[in-house]
Every structure is written in structure tokens, then in C-alpha cells.
Amino acid sequence: MRLAQLPEEFKNAQPILTKLESAGYEAYFVGGSVRDTILGKPIHDVDIATSAYPQEVKALFKRTVDTGIEHGTVMVLDHGNGYETTTFRTESGYQDYRRPDEVTFVRQLADDLKRRDFTINALALKQDGTVVDLFHGLDDLAAKIIRAVGDPEARFGEDALRMMRAVRFASQLNFTIEPQTQKAIKDHAPLLSKIAVERIHEEFVKMMIGPAAQRGLSLMIQTKLADYCPGFIGHTIDLSTIATLPHLQMTDEVEVWTLVALHLGLSYQDTVEFLQVWKTANHIIKAVVMALHLTYAQQYHRVKPRLLFDLDPGTIRAGTNVARYSGYGPEDPNQWLEVYDKLPIRNTRELAITGKDLIQGLGMTPGPAIGQTLDQLVDTVLAGEVKNDHAALVAQVIEQQKSANASE
Structure with a gap:
């Protein structure tokens, strides 16, 4: 050729x-x-x-x-x-x-x-x-076949990471694995435990972002490779559920781990510990937990402005996509981003009053009460109860102080 x-x-x-x-x-x-x-x-x-x-x-x-x-x-x-x-x-x-x-x-x-x-x-x-x-x-x-060069048993005995590369290529290229090569992967699956988690992590994420991620994950389950990945043992059914999702097309690592955490039924703390074992970067862990909040909120129809305020466009997109892959997100993938864009403020820096204003202008004592007051003001602004205007927010704080003194 x-x-x-x-x-x-x-x-x-x-x-x-x-x-x-x-x-x-x-x-x-x-x-x-x-x-x-x-x-x-x-x-x-x-x-x-x-x-x-x-x-x-x-x-x-x-x-x-x-x-x-x-x-x-x-x-x-x-x-x-x-x-x-x-x-x-x-x-x-x-x-x-x-x-x-x-x-x-x-x-x-x-x-x-x-x-x-x-x-x-x-x-x-x-x-x-x-x-x-x-x-x-x-x-x-x-x-469209993935076949080991020469003896597959020898190739995987030489470098066990090649087994993960095989399922990654199956996903990225939408290829099948030749039967003898696939059998050799299953025979040598325990050797994956000899490989550094960081290398498995890299191949797994690439596989899940591939256009045929379901195929790659199914192969991991069939060959038992999944049993030698951190935190996957005992979750064959959960992983199989992911492998059968019909419209899976993830775009980044945050989506990958948010989807995995969701279907493994992990709490926020469990997710942090799970991803730490996978040697995931701290900023990715933080983003996954944020996206997971939105995913669970959609599952239980509890998406509120304050939740979106606490996120950012990237994690909103990831949380929305994962919910949609799982069958319960909004039909419009941009729905929550549009709500986010219409928020009167999108971070605490946009609030028209600061902790310094509360201390110097209103005589409040430095301490936890300052943060609590600002947090309450964010809620009232997001709820549309008070405009994000300095004078209006000062008046709101004074009113809150009067109410607190009256209750005493």
C-alpha cells in the first residue's frame, strides 16, 4: 500500500x-x-x-x-x-x-x-x-480488528498495560478484539494489579471518552479487567448498567468519574476517597463532587438557583450530561446553563456588599456571623427577594438585625 x-x-x-x-x-x-x-x-x-x-x-x-x-x-x-x-x-x-x-x-x-x-x-x-x-x-x-502481534500471551506477559490499551482501542476505534487476543487478556487479567494506578487511570479515562465506550467497558467486564481496577470489585452489575446506556458520549474526565460515582451509588465523601485511590488530580475530584450534586438534584427534582450558583459552567454541563446519559436529565442539554446565565449574581464577588462593609458600615463584629450574613444575602438575592444593590442589601441587614433583637 x-x-x-x-x-x-x-x-x-x-x-x-x-x-x-x-x-x-x-x-x-x-x-x-x-x-x-x-x-x-x-x-x-x-x-x-x-x-x-x-x-x-x-x-x-x-x-x-x-x-x-x-x-x-x-x-x-x-x-x-x-x-x-x-x-x-x-x-x-x-x-x-x-x-x-x-x-x-x-x-x-x-x-x-x-x-x-x-x-x-x-x-x-x-x-x-x-x-x-x-x-x-x-x-x-x-x-476493524485488534490483534496482538505474534503470541498474545507473550505480549501481555511482557506489558500488562497492553490489556487496557486493547479495550481502549476497542472504544476509540469501535473495533472488536480478535478471540485469541481477548482470551489472553482474560487469562492475564490479574497482572493488571502489577501496573501503577496512574497508568490504568489514563487508559480507563481515554476508553470512557471514546465513541464506543460501552464496548470498551463491556470488554473490561467480560475479561475481568474491571475486577483489578480500584473500587470496581463487587460492582459488576453497576458497571454493566453503564455499559448498556444507549446515548453515552462523554467529553471529559469529570463526566467519566461523575457517571461512575453515580452508578456505583457513591456518597460525596465516598467519591472523594474512591477518586483518591484512583490517583485523580484534586481539581478533578472537586469538580466531580460538584457535578455529582447537580446530578443527584436532577434525579430528585431539586435543582434550585442556589445549587447552580455554587457550581460553574463546566460542572453544570458535566452534571447535566451525566443525568441525560442516565435517562433523567432535561431534554435541552443547555437548560441549566441558561438558568445559570440568568442568575442575578454568579459568585460571591458579585454581591454588592462585602464583609468589610458589614464591619465598618454596620458595626458587626468580625467572626462567623459575617460569613453567615453574606450567605443569607446571597440566598435572598438569588430568590429575587432583594435586588443586588448596596443600599438595598444594607437595609436588608438592618432589618435582619432588628428582627433578631426583637426575638431576644
């Missing part, structure tokens, strides 16, 4: 291949960018594989960075772009089920490609557009 037209990303990197080839070395574009180009998808990182050893690469180019030189990778800097250029290599001894104990640099492309995970990722592309396909990856792309 020969591609008639290369994407601009490859054209920009062609000088790197030309220089390597002019020096007598082989050089190819490899990896996901080749796969996605053939599928007509946008490409991101452009990776280069070469027969040149790292020191030989560095001798050819003026600007390089040793990003992973022990594994043969040198970043070549060219016109503001960086291209990871990796020497053909073989690997052996995966004691941690993730990274090789030993890497050997080789001169043959075939030796390099046969160590890769799946046939659709074991494609190489010459700069003239010729595709090198030694493992029938083009056939598998056409048939």
Missing part, C-alpha cells in the same frame, strides 16, 4: 528522515500516527524509528534532547517541533510486567516491529508514502 498524500505533520518531519537516509540509515514513521493516517483520522505525535543508534542520531542533528536515550529515544528539534526518534530495538525480561529489563539496539526494522503490541500499531511508513506491513495490520484495520 502506498499513500498518495501525507498529512502536513509528516511532511514537516520529512527532513529528519531525509537526513537519516542520506547518512545511510533506514528511517520510518511508526506508531499510532501511521494507523490514524490510514484511517483518515487526525494525528498528534509523529514518531520516527531508525536503524541509527542514539549516538549516531545525535551526531547528525545539531539540536537534540535525551528524552529516553537508555531505551534508544532521542528528541530531534527542528523548526520549533520535536520528533522522538527511536532506534530499532528488541526487548527482554519484563520482571515488573511493564518495562523491559534489557533493551538491545538492532539494525533491522522487522525485529523492532515484532515487539509492538498490536498489528494495527506495527505499521511503518516510508517518507514516499509506502506502508510497511509485516503482520497484516492493514487487513486488521480494514476488518
Whole structure:
């Protein structure tokens, strides 16, 4: 197969291949960018594989960075772009089920490609557009199949994270997993416990954001991978429910974890602890809990202006989408955003009175009462009982003070 037209990303990197080839070395574009180009998808990182050893690469180019030189990778800097250029290599001894104990640099492309995970990722592309396909990856792309290169048992024993990559690709590409490859995943599922949670986290989120997330999650359940993910044991039915949602199309990590927390029936505190185990970033945890508040409120028809005030557009969108995926959100996905946009104030900074005003203008004593008073004023403004006007709010506080003194 020969591609008639290369994407601009490859054209920009062609000088790197030309220089390597002019020096007598082989050089190819490899990896996901080749796969996605053939599928007509946008490409991101452009990776280069070469027969040149790292020191030989560095001798050819003026600007390089040793990003992973022990594994043969040198970043070549060219016109503001960086291209990871990796020497053909073989690997052996995966004691941690993730990274090789030993890497050997080789001169043959075939030796390099046969160590890769799946046939659709074991494609190489010459700069003239010729595709090198030694493992029938083009056939598998056409048939929409994910198949391990060579022996799947060996591939997953080498790197257990490849099992999560398989279900992630099933979701992202809407492909099926070849039966022997799927069986090997199920056989090796316990090895997932050897992998750092952060790496599982990354693959899981990518899988759930994919266009066929239901397929990916179903495969995780079928192969028992889900049993070796933090907090999923005992929740097969809950996860299966997510996998059967008909209109699932999540856009970001906040939606992913809000949906999971909802269907696992987690409280707000449980959600925090669950996501901490998943090594989730603190700002994501905070956003998920906020979105979960809106999701539960929709479930019980208790969405009030004050709740929306306490959120932000991103978490409102996430909470609304998750409710809609689950079958009870508003028909209009922008409904709560429109209500939010019409709020008289959208944060405490917009309140026309401050704690300083209460202390200096009204003689209130610094302390918790200041925060409580401001909070009450927010409620009255949101309810439309008082305009967000400084004089009106001062009058409201004075009235509240009179009422409090009278009750004493």
C-alpha cells in the first residue's frame, strides 16, 4: 500500500528522515500516527524509528534532547517541533510486567516491529508514502480488528498495560478484539494489579471518552479487567448498567468519574476517597463532587438557583450530561446553563456588599456571623427577594438585625 498524500505533520518531519537516509540509515514513521493516517483520522505525535543508534542520531542533528536515550529515544528539534526518534530495538525480561529489563539496539526494522503490541500499531511508513506491513495490520484495520502481534500471551506477559490499551482501542476505534487476543487478556487479567494506578487511570479515562465506550467497558467486564481496577470489585452489575446506556458520549474526565460515582451509588465523601485511590488530580475530584450534586438534584427534582450558583459552567454541563446519559436529565442539554446565565449574581464577588462593609458600615463584629450574613444575602438575592444593590442589601441587614433583637 502506498499513500498518495501525507498529512502536513509528516511532511514537516520529512527532513529528519531525509537526513537519516542520506547518512545511510533506514528511517520510518511508526506508531499510532501511521494507523490514524490510514484511517483518515487526525494525528498528534509523529514518531520516527531508525536503524541509527542514539549516538549516531545525535551526531547528525545539531539540536537534540535525551528524552529516553537508555531505551534508544532521542528528541530531534527542528523548526520549533520535536520528533522522538527511536532506534530499532528488541526487548527482554519484563520482571515488573511493564518495562523491559534489557533493551538491545538492532539494525533491522522487522525485529523492532515484532515487539509492538498490536498489528494495527506495527505499521511503518516510508517518507514516499509506502506502508510497511509485516503482520497484516492493514487487513486488521480494514476488518476493524485488534490483534496482538505474534503470541498474545507473550505480549501481555511482557506489558500488562497492553490489556487496557486493547479495550481502549476497542472504544476509540469501535473495533472488536480478535478471540485469541481477548482470551489472553482474560487469562492475564490479574497482572493488571502489577501496573501503577496512574497508568490504568489514563487508559480507563481515554476508553470512557471514546465513541464506543460501552464496548470498551463491556470488554473490561467480560475479561475481568474491571475486577483489578480500584473500587470496581463487587460492582459488576453497576458497571454493566453503564455499559448498556444507549446515548453515552462523554467529553471529559469529570463526566467519566461523575457517571461512575453515580452508578456505583457513591456518597460525596465516598467519591472523594474512591477518586483518591484512583490517583485523580484534586481539581478533578472537586469538580466531580460538584457535578455529582447537580446530578443527584436532577434525579430528585431539586435543582434550585442556589445549587447552580455554587457550581460553574463546566460542572453544570458535566452534571447535566451525566443525568441525560442516565435517562433523567432535561431534554435541552443547555437548560441549566441558561438558568445559570440568568442568575442575578454568579459568585460571591458579585454581591454588592462585602464583609468589610458589614464591619465598618454596620458595626458587626468580625467572626462567623459575617460569613453567615453574606450567605443569607446571597440566598435572598438569588430568590429575587432583594435586588443586588448596596443600599438595598444594607437595609436588608438592618432589618435582619432588628428582627433578631426583637426575638431576644
